[in-house]
Amino acid sequence: MLRLIVTAVLVVWAGPGHVMAQTAPPFRWAGDAEGGAPYVEADPADPSRVVGFDADVAALIAQGLGREPQFVEVAFASIDQSIVRGDAEIGLSGIEDTPARRAGYAVTLPYYQFREVLSVRSSDAGQFRTLADLRGRRVGTLGGTIAYEILLTAERDHGIIAVSYEDDVHPYSDLLVGRLDAVLLDNVLADRRARTTAGFITHPEAVATSHYVGVLAPGNEALRDRVNDILRAAMKDGRLESIFKKWKVWNADQPQLFAAVLAGETIPAVVGYQAEGISALSKWEATRRYLPSLFRSAVVTLIMSCGAMLAAVALGVTIATGRLYGDRLIRAVLMGYVELIRGTPLLLQLFVLYYGIAEAIRLPAFVAALLGLALNYAAYESEIYRGALLAVPAGQLEASRTLGFSEFQTLRLVRAPQAFRLALAPMTNDFVALLKDSSLVSVLTVVELTKQTQIFATNMGSWVIPGAICAALYLAMSLPLAALARALERRWRWQTA
Amino acid sequence: MSTLTLRDVELKRGERILVSSLNVEARPGDLIALRGPSGSGKTTILRAIAGLDSFQRGTIEVGDARLQAGVVPDRAMLHRLRRSVGLVFQFHCLFEHLSALENVCLAPVHVYNTPHRTAEQLGRDLLKQLGVEARAAALPRELSGGEAQRVAIARALAVNPPVLLMDEPMASLDPSRRAELGALLQRLTASGRTLLLTTHDERFAEEYATRTLMLEGGRLSELAQ
Numbered sequence: 200m201l202r203l204i205v206t207a208v209l210v211v212w213a214g215p216g217h218v219m220a221q222t223a224p225p226f227r228w229a230g231d232a233e234g235g236a237p238y239v240e241a242d243p244a245d246p247s248r249v250v251g252f253d254a255d256v257a258a259l260i261a262q263g264l265g266r267e268p269q270f271v272e273v274a275f276a277s278i279d280q281s282i283v284r285g286d287a288e289i290g291l292s293g294i295e296d297t298p299a300r301r302a303g304y305a306v307t308l309p310y311y312q313f314r315e316v317l318s319v320r321s322s323d324a325g326q327f328r329t330l331a332d333l334r335g336r337r338v339g340t341l342g343g344t345i346a347y348e349i350l351l352t353a354e355r356d357h358g359i360i361a362v363s364y365e366d367d368v369h370p371y372s373d374l375l376v377g378r379l380d381a382v383l384l385d386n387v388l389a390d391r392r393a394r395t396t397a398g399f400i401t402h403p404e405a406v407a408t409s410h411y412v413g414v415l416a417p418g419n420e421a422l423r424d425r426v427n428d429i430l431r432a433a434m435k436d437g438r439l440e441s442i443f444k445k446w447k448v449w450n451a452d453q454p455q456l457f458a459a460v461l462a463g464e465t466i467p468a469v470v471g472y473q474a475e476g477i478s479a480l481s482k483w484e485a486t487r488r489y490l491p492s493l494f495r496s497a498v499v500t501l502i503m504s505c506g507a508m509l510a511a512v513a514l515g516v517t518i519a520t521g522r523l524y525g526d527r528l529i530r531a532v533l534m535g536y537v538e539l540i541r542g543t544p545l546l547l548q549l550f551v552l553y554y555g556i557a558e559a560i561r562l563p564a565f566v567a568a569l570l571g572l573a574l575n576y577a578a579y580e581s582e583i584y585r586g587a588l589l590a591v592p593a594g595q596l597e598a599s600r601t602l603g604f605s606e607f608q609t610l611r612l613v614r615a616p617q618a619f620r621l622a623l624a625p626m627t628n629d630f631v632a633l634l635k636d637s638s639l640v641s642v643l644t645v646v647e648l649t650k651q652t653q654i655f656a657t658n659m660g661s662w663v664i665p666g667a668i669c670a671a672l673y674l675a676m677s678l679p680l681a682a683l684a685r686a687l688e689r690r691w692r693w694q695t696a
Numbered sequence: 697m698s699t700l701t702l703r704d705v706e707l708k709r710g711e712r713i714l715v716s717s718l719n720v721e722a723r724p725g726d727l728i729a730l731r732g733p734s735g736s737g738k739t740t741i742l743r744a745i746a747g748l749d750s751f752q753r754g755t756i757e758v759g760d761a762r763l764q765a766g767v768v769p770d771r772a773m774l775h776r777l778r779r780s781v782g783l784v785f786q787f788h789c790l791f792e793h794l795s796a797l798e799n800v801c802l803a804p805v806h807v808y809n810t811p812h813r814t815a816e817q818l819g820r821d822l823l824k825q826l827g828v829e830a831r832a833a834a835l836p837r838e839l840s841g842g843e844a845q846r847v848a849i850a851r852a853l854a855v856n857p858p859v860l861l862m863d864e865p866m867a868s869l870d871p872s873r874r875a876e877l878g879a880l881l882q883r884l885t886a887s888g889r890t891l892l893l894t895t896h897d898e899r900f901a902e903e904y905a906t907r908t909l910m911l912e913g914g915r916l917s918e919l920a921q
Binding site: 592594595597598599600601602603604608612613616617620 | 746
């Protein structure tokens with residue numbers, strides 16, 4: 200009897216561990232749900248789940264591997280690096296088949312063929328048919344993609360102005376409001392936007408063609424080969440076709456691709472555009488090529504930060520004095536402004552300024568960025584100045600009044616000069632912070648230092664060198680500034696300590 | 697002819713009545729010492745005369761400026777008041793970012809539009825009269841208490857007010873400086889100026905003041921000189 204009990208206990212104790220050992224780990228796949236349907240998006244019925252053709256492809260692969268799919272949210276531009284880090288085993292989110300990716304990662308066989316197509320406003324359909332027709336015009340696309348590389352080449356060859364976006368929705372809205380004259384993106388994205396938005400047409404001719412692939416970490420070729428087997432089988436038995444039909448992205452390009460894949464033909468990554476293949480270059484050569492654009496974007500960062508800070512100081516002084524000297528209404532309005540700005544994210548303010556009010560005022564990207572930073576920092580600056588003005592001893596202000604100075608003279612001659620010295624250190628701190636916060640304006644299509652670094656890193660497939668150069672450039676801008684502020688503080692400290 | 701008149705003035709701090717029914721009449725050449733225990737309202741009286749604090753009842757006349765209880769003086773009235781009365785604060789309240797000379801010249805230049813060079817000469821003369829001409833370039837934080845006080849007096853005198861109020865001018869002075877200040881104040885009143893100063897120093901009041909007022913329990917009385 201005792202033996203029976205001991206055996207039963209052992210079975211119960213060992214049971215769960217035994218079952219766990221038999222259960223395969225989940226198949227973690229990375230995608231960007233912000234990219235939306237038909238690739239990957241949160242299920243409207245259950246936002247904890249994702250749906251889309253890439254979600255179905257991931258489920259298909261997971262099923263073939265005998266594992267459960269598990270979605271890992273990763274920003275589109277970071278999927279490659281995230282896979283290398285081991286956050287997920289495969290990236291599937293409209294990942295483009297590029298020579299750089301093929302060279303640097305374990306890439307699956309192409310499972311969907313797309314065309315890069317040009318969309319223009321309906322009224323411009325006859326005027327703008329190719330990139331060559333768009334000299335001097337602004338053409339937008341998603342940053343870090345084949346389309347962006349094509350636009351950069353067209354910038355040199357045809358004199359267009361390439362505009363990089365962080366998402367694939369705003370290029371089309373900016374096309375309609377006139378900020379852009381054309382959009383170059385995948386036909387899948389153009390078709391999706393055309394279903395919900397009127398006012399533009401998409402020329403059917405492909406500027407280039409490429410494919411969507413799964414991306415795995417280098418060294419993970421064994422899993423990649425198993426995934427390829429699963430994809431081939433799904434191409435043969437029609438499961439992949441069903442998925443694409445379900446998401447309304449099946450077209451005549453796909454049977455040709457499937458046939459070529461199943462016949463074992465060599466399929467070039469991109470057709471219609473000769474990629475420069477930065478990944479094929481040595482790291483130093485690639486760095487040398489990117490350095491001029493990094494310097495240019497550092498200048499953009501510096502000009503924008505200086506302009507924004509000057510405006511923020513002027514506005515901050517106005518707000519601070521208004522809050523101290525204004526009547527009740529002015530004080531309430533200014534306090535409301537400060538609380539509104541401090542209580543909401545800068546990113547949201549930038550979006551509202553650029554996209555939110557575009558119907559009424561169509562600000563150029565650089566102006567919107569500069570204004571957004573200035574309006575945001577003015578709120579913080581005003582609190583610094585208000586505190587500094589309040590710190591000037593009240594006795595001095597009374598002495599000034601008894602001598603016959605007006606309130607304005609007291610402010611100008613007595614209060615402000617002393618307050619400025621008190622505010623200098625926190626102001627410098629804010630300027631350095633602004634220099635770095637200016638990286639947020641890349642969401643408004645301004646290519647500043649961080650954005651340019653991101654483009655460099657994505658194309659190079661590594662953040663080490665681009666990150667080091669970017670950090671060095673930021674330091675080169677902020678350290679002299681901090682040194683200047685320290686020198687001014689030293690000069691004035693002995694006068695005010 | 698009086699240069700400073702307080703009629704039936706009542707002063708409160710919060711709900712507490714500090715002084716009720718205050719009547720003072722001062723003439724040119726008067727050096728009036730206002731004595732009384734701490735918290736009796738001496739400084740509050742000076743602040744009310746200088747237009748820094750309001751008062752609850754009565755009228756205050758300084759030169760051709762007339763302040764009334766409960767009435768906010770308009771700009772023109774304040775302008776007349778500022779031309780008529782100067783105040784030297786107990787803690788001097790010099791402008792910390794300016795040198796001693798700049799402290800003295802600031803009001804003549806910016807309030808009375810005196811040419812810069814003239815104002816500077818006036819400032820140097822005043823600092824010399826007060827014995828601090830060597831400290832003209834020093835910043836307030838570099839001055840001793842006595843020096844700072846003399847610079848503050850020079851600053852108040854630079855706009856030449858007929859009535860000068862001084863809050864505890866003896867507070868930061870040693871005995872020799874005290875005698876110097878007494879002599880200076882007598883010179884100022886000899887030229888027709890009216891001085892009203894608060895002090896705890898009974899001997900100073902006896903030696904230098906022409907009149908001594910005692911403030912106690914909210915009531916003002918004049919001591920026999």
